Amino acid sequence: MRINFSKIMNDSVHTLNPIELVIHLIIISFILTFCSFFAAGMITSSSNANPILVFLGCECILFSYWIAVFSLKFLNKHFDMFEKDNPNKNTFEGWIIGLMFYGVGFFFCLTIIFHAFGNYIVGMGIGLVFVFPQLVMFFRRKTCFNERSRIISNEISLGYEPRHYWLLGLICGFATIGFGFFSLGSYLSSGNPPLIFCLIVIILSFMIISLILSPDLMNKKLPFEIRKNNGFNYYFVLCIIFCLIFAYIVYSLWGLLLG
Known part of the structure; x- marks a missing residue:
């Protein structure tokens, strides 16, 4: 039997036969495990962090991929994962759910890695940046993020394309949610800034990302059409600028509180 590696690596896994699926999983597992070894070595080379713990954290991304693959049959029964006329092309709903698995993988990955450095709270916060956008899009997939x-x-x-808004949520999340949990980690380790300040920043951060990931609501207020390519580009830049200003204000207030 001739093995088509291009098909094995490029086609959707649910279209592969059992032999092709096994080969696909072996190749992906080898690549991701090698990357985990390399990342663990790089991360722990100049620190006292446990390399095994860091390696296991990196492997969470591989575990999430395996879970996604073996859950695909179940997911196909309950969600519209692929286009009917093109089984290799994800629907909007398919992208949202697929990215959810990667987000959960990164959440556990970062939580475990930061735990190896003694600051799992910051890891959880950064990990939530990968999960929260997908959660918002998942619960709004019927009313907003659909074809x-x-x-x-x-x-x-363009529409409200999930991959574009996942990237937007990720970038803005680092400047808001990630910064909020960084301040919480600082409070737990040094007592500064005050706990109430950290909680306010975190709550505001989740509200900001929720608003950014409600483009149908924002589209009614803005003078351009977000669903078109140019309109989305404007929206993308505006959101990033807003979040950077938010991060700057938080950082400035933090400095004032430290006196």
């Missing part, structure tokens, strides 16, 4: 958003005056446009 219907692509139709504007009988024309097909």
